[in-house]
Amino acid sequence: MEKTVSEAIAYRRSVRVYKNKSIDSEKVKQCLVNASLAPTSSNLQLWEFYHITNEVISSKIAEACLNQSAAKSAQQLVVVVVRKDLWRKRAKANIEFLKKIYDKEGLTDSELKRKKMAINYYGKLIPTIYNDFFGILGFIKFIIFQIIGFFKPVYRQTRLSDMRIVAHKSAGLAAENFMISMSAIGYDTCPMEGSDTLRIKQILKLPRHAEINMVISCGIRELKGIYGPRFRIPFDEVYYRI
Ligand SMILES: Cc1cc2nc3c(=O)[nH]c(=O)nc-3n(C[C@H](O)[C@H](O)[C@H](O)COP(=O)(O)O)c2cc1C
Structure with missing residues (x-):
């Protein structure tokens, strides 16, 4: 047992x-x-x-x-x-999965909203966070988010090293x-x-x-x-x- x-x-x-x-x-x-x-x-x-x-x-x-x-x-x-390195492929798989589970008639307003949010998340937010070019883009994003962070809570872990930690976690x-x-x-x-x-x-x-x-x-x-x-x-x- x-x-x-x-x-x-x-x-x-x-x-x-x-x-x-x-x-x-x-x-x-x-x-x-x-x-x-x-x-x-x-x-x-x-x-x-x-x-x-x-x-x-x-x-x-x-x-x-x-x-x-x-x-x-x-x-x-x-x-x-x-x-x-597989983040694009995995984001795409998530989008395909979401499209499949929401592929039905008569979705309620809240389901439609959730579908749109989720697809935007994988289609826009994930690329914003994961796209990088030899660590340069990540560092630029990091600086931008530090500035935004003076005014409101914001996701700051965008450097190449941060994203490696995210994946290893x-x-x-x-x-x-x-x-x-x-x-x-x-x-x-x-x-x-x-x-x-x-x-x-x-x-x-x-x-x-x-x-x-x-x-x-x-x-x-x-x-x-x-x-x-x-x-x-x-x-x-x-x-x-x-
Ligand atoms: C990320 C990680 C790496 C580790 N690397 C080794 C290792 O290379 N060799 C080893 O004998 N034990 C390794 N350990 C085992 C730890 O020494 C062990 O978990 C710790 O002493 C606590 O003992 P316990 O796992 O018996 O509770 C590692 C543990 C972790 C979590």
Whole structure:
């Protein structure tokens, strides 16, 4: 039986040594479906998930993960990839989806309004935010929004670096959905950013603008694969009730 959300969160640990026992690729894939259901900025879904079950590729990626034991002893690997460059395609997919769901007779005024707003959002606002030219446009937008910001609340995160953070934030949420889903079925994971991301891109033959969000190793824990009790800063130090 699957664990509850709280049980799965409590069970999840970063596992650095896995048992030499295979895991079911279909179940891992299902956990990746759960990953794709994570919330995502503007629903642009600027992510891709590479599920590595091939041993040769796995060992190449483990090497690119600096030969960390979490990667070397893994049964399978998942690479979460950020594809900020796909924003036009994803905006278009959202527009097509919206047109389809609103493609019916007798839309109410509020439905018509919502349809127009949503299509404008993907057709005008998203291009305004995402269009850039080597970071120059983004910086100009940033300055303009800083000036507007003196007078009213405004969206300020428009620089190239800001947009990268936006895309990585959503990919991180997907990664967590994945790891919690794995934990719920008794599978273990370890997120890794300690890697040579350029080499990983080359191994996976990813395009230039793709970015590695993290590599997640997968398997079943050896007890020695959990390096000590869980440490967290006392909750009172990080919790502020306003
Ligand atoms: C973005 C990210 C990158 C991480 N990179 C590595 C890594 O390269 N190697 C590793 O062994 N653990 C890595 N970790 C795991 C953390 O060290 C671990 O989550 C932390 O120590 C807390 O332990 P816990 O996950 O068992 O609760 C990473 C975690 C995150 C979220």
